[in-house]
Amino acid sequence: MTLAWIALRNLARNRRRTLLSLLVVAAGSVGILLTAGFITFSFQGLAEAIVRGGLGHFEIVRRSALGGSADRLDRPIEHGLEDWQRLRRRVEALPEVAAATANVHLLGMATAGQATASFVGLGVEPERQRAMGFTTRLRAGESLPPVPPLIGEEVVLLASGLADTLGVGPGDWVTLMAVTPHGMLNALDARVVGTYTTGLQDLDTRFLQVPLATAQRLLETPLVADLVVTLEKGVPLERGAAALERLAAGHDPPLAVVGWRQRAPYYRQVRDLYRGIFWFLGSVVFVLVVLSTSNTLLMAVMERLRELGTLRAIGTGRAQLAAIVLCEALWLGVLGGALGCLLGLLATWGINALQLQMPPPPGAVDPIDLRLALLPQAFAGTVLLMTAVLAVAAIVPVARAVRLRIVEALGHV
Secondary structure (H helix, E strand, C coil), X not given: CHHHHHHHHHHHHCHHHHHHHHHHHHHHHHHHHHHHHHHHHXXXXXXXXXXXXXXXXXXXXXXXXXXXXXXXXXXXXXXXXXXXXXXXXXXXXXXXXXXXXXXXXXXXXXXXXXXXXXXXXXXXXXXXXXXXXXXXXXXXXXXXXXXXXXXXXXXXXXXXXXXXXXXXXXXXXXXXXXXXCCCCEEEEEEEEEEEEECCXXXXXXXXXXXXXXXXXXXHCCCCECEEEEEECCCCCHHHHHXXXXXXXXXXXXXXXXXXXXXXXXXXXXXXXXXXXXXXXXXXXHHHHHHHHHHHHHHHHHHHCHHHHHHHHHCCCCHHHHHHHHHHHHHHHHHHHHHHHHHHHHHHHHHHXXXXXXXXXXXXXXXXXXXXXXXXXXXXXXXXXXXXXXXHHHXXXXXXXXXXXXXXXXXXXX
C-alpha cells in the first residue's frame, strides 16, 4: 500500500505530463466504449428485427423439409405439417412459449393487366402475427385483415417493388398463379389491400403476403409449411429450445426445431464483420496507448535517475523500484480508464439524445438509427483492460529501473 501511495504522489509531481497520459488513456477508453456500444446496439437491433420480422425465435418443421440445410427460408409444402393445429396447441401450452403461428411458402407468378412478375410469397395468420409482435412496415393502404377471407374475396399485401412492377396499388386486383403439390397450375384473383417494405430492396421486388387460407386455396392443400414460435419475454433461447425439442421428440413424421440464428446467415455475417472491426480498432487503440504511455513512463524514469540511484544506495531493492514504476503505470490505467468511462457515458447519452440516423446499408431501404447501448460490464471491462494495457506499457520502464547502476545513477546529470 505504501508503494502504491508513493507511486501516486510521483504522478502528481509532473501534472502536465500525467494529465496528457491520462487523456491518452481516456481517449482510448472512450473509443472502445463507443465502438462496443454501437456494435452491441446493432446486434440487438438486428436480432430483434429478424425475430419480429417474421422468423420468430424457433421454427418447427418436418425434418424432411430441411433438405440438408437449416438456413434455407423456403419450406416445400410437399413436406408440410398435417396435424399442425394440434401441434400448435401443444406448443402454446408450454410455459416457455408466448405464441405460435403457421406459415405457407409460395412461389409463382403474379399478373395485373399486361404486367407479369414472379413472386415469393408467404401465407400468414395476421391476427397471430400481431399478437406475437411481428411488424409490417406499410407504405400504403392497410395490413391484411385479421379474419380469414371468404372464397372469392381473397386479398394480398404486396411489397412496394413488386407493386411498382405490376403497376398496382391498394384497391386494384392481381392474379396469383402457383403450382400445386400435385403438379397442377392454379390461379386466384386477389385484391391489393396495401403495400409494404421488407427492408431489403431485392426482396421488395418479389415478395408478397396473403392470408393463410388464401395460400392453402392457391396450393389446394390443408398443409402448412412450418410453425413459427416466439418465447415469453426473458426466457433464454436454450431453455426454449430444450422444451420444444422434448415436445417434438417421438413425433411421426420426425420434426426439427430450428433456431432463428440458423435461419439467418445474414446475422452471422454481420456479427463476424463487426467483431472483426472491433478487434481491429481495439488493436490500434492498444498500440497507440502502449507506445504513448510507455514513452511517458520511460521519460519519468530517466528524469529521476539520481533519485532512483539514491533509493538504491540507501537499501531499496530492485523489486521495490520495479513495483513503484509499475504502480505508477497501474494508477494511470485505473484513473485514465475511469475518466474515459465518465466521458464515454456522457458521449453515449449525448449521441442517443440527438436521435441521429445513418444512411441505409447497401441493399436496405430505410435509414438506421445511430444509437449506443449502455453496458455496465463494458465500463468495468474497459478499466480492467486499460490497467492491463498500462502494465504492458510499463515493461520497458520497469526493465530500465531494474538494470539501474547506483554509481552511474548518482552521477547522472
